[in-house]
Amino acid sequence: MEEWKPSPAAKPHKKRSWYLAWKYKLMNQRALRKLCQTGAVLFLLVTVIVNIKLILDTRRAAYEEEEESAQDYDDEMLNVEVPRHPVNNKKVLDVEVYSSRSKVYVAVDGTTVLEDEAREQGRGIHVIVLNQATGHVMAKRVFDTYSPHEDEAMVLFLNMVARGRILIFTIKDEGSFHLKDTAKSVLKSLGSQVAPFLSWRDMWTFVGKKGGEVYGEKHAKSPALSTWGDPVLLKTEVHLTSVEDAECHWPDTELNRRRKRFCSKVEGYGSVCSCKDPTPIEFNPDPLKDNKVFDVPVAVIAGNRPNYLYRMLRSLLSAQGVNPQMITVFIDGYYEEPMDVVELFGLSGIQHTPISIKNARVSQHYKASLTATFNLFPDAKFAVVLEEDLDISVDFFSFLSQSIHLLEEDESLYCISAWNDQGYEHTAEDPSLLYRVETMPGLGWVLRKSLYKDELEPKWPTPEKLWDWDMWMRMPEQRKGRECIIPDISRSYHFGIVGLNMNGYFHEAYFKKHKFNTVPNVQLKNVESLRKDAYETEIHRLLGEAEVLDHSKNPCEDSFVPDTEGKVYVMFIRMEQEADFTTWTQLAKCLHIWDLDVRGNHKGLWRLFRKKNHFLVVGVPASPYSSKKPSSVTPIYMEPPAKEEGAVAVPAVAAAEQT
């Protein structure tokens, strides 16, 4: 070891001989081994010391808080606040934008703010919005303008961006196929000279100020249909303005301070950041008289869809009887923008480190959110659970206020839900009507604390079980035969298109035509008849007055139900046992209601509306209501389609078979 100890008095000129000595010694095997050993030992020692120090430091930090500081009233934990964005005095930003078939990137002052070279995704026009005073990224979007309608979304977005912002565009792969003239002219109005002529597989980059100067544009034409334009790299400079110029001059109120903070950070929320006529962020809807749910906490379950969250919170805060203090937004992940939205509305938000993946992640997020809700509001007997992609009806709280006592008093109830799975435009009619159903719809519902604390929480699926929380809650082990109360016309509307289990087609087919109540202060009808036994009486009464439909006709056809209004009709379908939903599923399919699994049933009975008449479907002989079937009527049987074909199922019961 001594051999290798550098002399502290060594002069700089000795360096060279040092090097030679090293080289020489290295050739000496023994010395080499020794060197390695020494090095290893030294390394180990250092590691050990560093580790010990680390452990000691952590311990100290952990305990000082409780022990020493208890005497000193000092918080020994260093609380260094690093500003999120360093203050930059520079007035000019260097911007680099790259467009190519397989990769796009944008760098601002050497910092990459966008980089996408993933295969099979990120196709289309990427747009970045920068704050013209600070250079911060305020929004990042990609519009797959190769596909239809995405250009409309882009126009919508660009129109929402405030004047003066810096816009950066770049194409990955293909961005022109469904880029229509409207969109092209919007791009042209931003100063692009190339946009009107963008064509198949062209590469394009553009930097400009909304309503102002153009900082640069580059374009590479695709030489042939089968090939892409050459990659383009645009390097340009953007001159920053002063902060005052970049902000609106709203009157100095607490609300506007929140607005200002929000609008200087993010873009794409439209009129909330309008200088002239900003849309309100406080709504003050009418309070509810005798509001039974004023003190019920509201948990909003959110992910990283801040625009959805924004829309959702607006509708929630506009609902009569809302109590903003009871609302907590739970964000799955450390996303800034959803938190910005929460702060804009002055609500409280909690972020949750994601656990597990996909459905299990959602499920763990739900559990953490529900537990936290009851921790934060220990007096609460219930919690309202909402998701970020729901519109909330103006009478949502009124609906709950009128029905919540049932959940408290009737132990045969599992939940109250604002959503009717079968409540479509053509199948829901009466805003004052409620049902009992054996399925749990979710999408805006009330959870009883005792159910959660005594039953669900202890057994909640652990992260390694990749279960959907709602599927799990619907399982018989959890539901134990209990039912949910739902309205005929939903008090929530599911607008989310982008989601874990969601896509455009699915949404269009199953959610878009859902009926949503817009009438305020609906007085619910006959709430007491929703109690377990009273409901049976009610059903028997209904079936007693119901007119039996002509079972020789095709139930899928409109003419199956007479052209009347306000009458009650009943039909009987075949249902061999409790779990036989063969005919129901076919009927649901042809009625264009939810058919992916069974929803909305109560003891083999479904209640909906057709042509403004109450329409009851009874499964025979499984349903206890089968006794109401006249002996002359043969229950309708509908065969499942043999293959994927057969969009319209044909009833297998011929008129002749009826006796």
Next chain:
Amino acid sequence: NGAAFSKVRGSQSGQDSTRWHVVRKFLSLISSHNIPVYLIDPLILGLVDKDIEQIRSSPDGPSPECKYFCVPRDFTTFALLDKTWKHEVGLFRTAEKMGFQWLKIINKDPRLDGMDDLSGMEIPLHYIFKLASHAIHLVVFYERSGNYLWHGPLRLKHHMDRKFVPFRKLHFGRYPGAYEKPELLHVSIDDLKVQIPKNPSSFLEQMSHSRFLECRYREARAFFQLYPDDASLDAVEFRIKAKSLLHLAALTLNNLGVKFWLSSGTCLGWYRQCNVIPHSKDVDLGIFIRDYKAEIIPAFQKAGLPLKHKFGKVEDSLELSFQGEDDVKLDIFFFYEEEDHIWNGGTQAKSGKKFKYFFPKFTLCWTEFVELKVHVPCETLQYVEANYGPDWKVPVKVWDWKSSPSNVQDNGVWPVNEWDDVIQIY
């Protein structure tokens, strides 16, 4: 009017009217923002308590002299229930306009601390409003699971002005504290309209032993990293049963006014993993023998928990065991205090052998466990180490209460003629 009063009274009696003025200003500040605070200043409540009958009977009567708010002090302490106000920034603007300097002490929210991976916003724990030479200490109380109110410790961050007020003299904030939800009373004292706890002496009594220990969530997480939690159905069900048994036991003992704490395995579960140890199979509580009441046994029986066995007697080694639902047992050990240690006894039924378990002296603190406000020994580590030895961090499935504890000692044998009395098995 009030000012005139204080001038006269203040100068006459030679007392300090600054405090009275500051309190009055503060009260007008908070009432202008509709914030319902209540007085918890122990020194004033102590004085008030002596005159409580008179104050109650004439809640609006004028005061002949300034008796309470003119005693010169650096602070006057008020409480604020968090859920009763909206954290408006406006309050502080008004305060500044009125000449107050203020300080806010925030910290993380303990209600979320026990949960993995949640990061909420920090919550305000204390406010100090200073005007002239007097300061108002406003302690923020939070409702927590277990039907109690909690206030946080007061810890200064580095950038804070340590000399803002003489922090060490504050009555609240050295430790976090747990309190019952008080009933409040509107009164007028020294011509100031304030709310006070309806029963000041009970509040002061609570205050003297209000210290609260948060569960060691960080360490519990580390424990579960090393020893993953038992997620079997048996474990889940045992925890549900143990929790409900503990709730029932707490209700029964609290109704009798008998102070108890988590002992043995239940205490270890709280300290080590902030949860019931699923393989422990019973719930253990400790009670000082001086708090023993004959009604304990009938009260448990009435609550549906029959006596399973009774070992020892009040004078020596008393131990009760009640049968809960489905084989979950509630063990109550009675603790005997000596000069320099505390002990409890054990008895082996078949041999009549006696055992003694030694503990260093301890005091009791509040904590929250399975949504219950309960006592634990403040000196928990010593307590747990006495019982389970230095390796208490390592889970052990096989445990013999006669030989495994590190604090056990043989203590002779019960005389045979006493067996019928000191070994009762049902």
